[in-house]
Amino acid sequence: MTRYVVIGGGIVGLATAHRITQDRPDAQVTVIEKESGWGAHQTGHNSGVIHAGVYYKPGSLKARFARAGSVSMVRFCEENGIAHDVCGKLIVATSADELPRLEALHERSLANELPVRRIDAAEAREYEPNVATVGALHIASTGIVDYGQVCLKLAELLDKAGASLRTGTKVTGLRPDRGGVIVETTAGEFPADVLVNCAGLHADRIARLGGIDPPARIIPFRGEYYELTPEKRDLVKGLIYPVPDPQFPFLGVHLTKMIDGGVHAGPNAVLALAREGYSWGKVNVRDLAGTLAYPGLWQIARRHLRYGMTEVRRSLSKARFAESLARLVPAITEADLVKSSAGVRAQAVKPTGELVDDFLIVAKGPQVHVLNAPSPAATASLEIARHIVSTLPGAR
Known part of the structure; x- marks a missing residue:
């Protein structure tokens, strides 16, 4: 045996x-x-999304396993009575200068053999009446579940x-x-x-x-979330994501309908001060010393300092967080957000500063x-x- x-x-x-x-x-x-x-x-501590595999390089493990996993995870939930919803998602361009990136993402989605459609602003608002967009992608196979x-x-x-x-x-x-x-x-x-x-x-x-x-080496990045107040949950019907900027390593804050009916807003991405650092107050000296001594961290900081400082400011300011969300759904205000739990992403980083x-x-x-x-x-x-x-x- x-x-x-x-x-x-x-x-x-x-x-x-x-x-x-x-x-x-x-x-x-x-x-x-x-x-x-x-x-x-x-x-x-994640947002419970069953991802289709839109963002990943065709042929990569992420692309292949996400596409297959979006099927096998739904099947597992069906067979075992686990609540889930294949609700689809929108990736929205909020200005004309984002449309070329949206089209590039459309081409990548097609290369990954995903059920994706390029739609105009009017059709996007049929899915999400409150969204601000000049064009969008609709990905039918995205879903939600409680992992x-x-x-x-x-x-x-x-x-x-x-x-x-x-x-x-x-x-x-x-x-x-x-x-x-x-x-x-x-x-x-x-x-x-x-x-x-x-x-x-x-x-x-x-x-x-x-x-x-x-x-x-694992570098921990904390992702912080808010939730929409119960009376504002109807502003979001499913999942609304921005067009990611390829210059930056993360997707940007987005809106996610949860399987329990709540709506999560986030996450951002800030360096965590502990591998299990779910708040600014959680510091682990061993973890932090190891992170700060790693050359890869300083290479990331050199390349993405401006982005990183923007994320820190958004972490420390609820108003800035709300402004980011209002780019997607203008009706969202600071008063509509309630602090929720954070997660920590275990991101492998090479000594050169490249994220794996x-x-x-x-x-x-x-x-x-x-x-x-x-x-x-x-x-x-x-x-x-x-x-x-x-x-x-x-x-x-």
């Missing part, structure tokens, strides 16, 4: 463990999670399949053992013939414990390390899992 240990109880780790139990039913599977519950970090509920269902299925689910268990070391790995934790040692690292915000650190020299723009999975011997899995990883989680498990060493 082959012993598999998966580190990380977010959606990618749980999906991978679940896929192992499906494809290799004789396997012994253990999932190790340092928090007391599942999906506590990136999975539990926390997906995690709970995956954990339930794993338990039924006989997997060992270990929450409240922190990995402290890895050491080689007769062709496998001993996973040292605060709850004892776990022998693994095959190790899969899905530790998200700490994935590069786990890789180093395993003797891997990661080609990039695709999923990054590194395998060495009996170890597989998922070193970059930000959005759209939740959408693509079942496909990432399928890919990982197809490459794992076979049963002994």
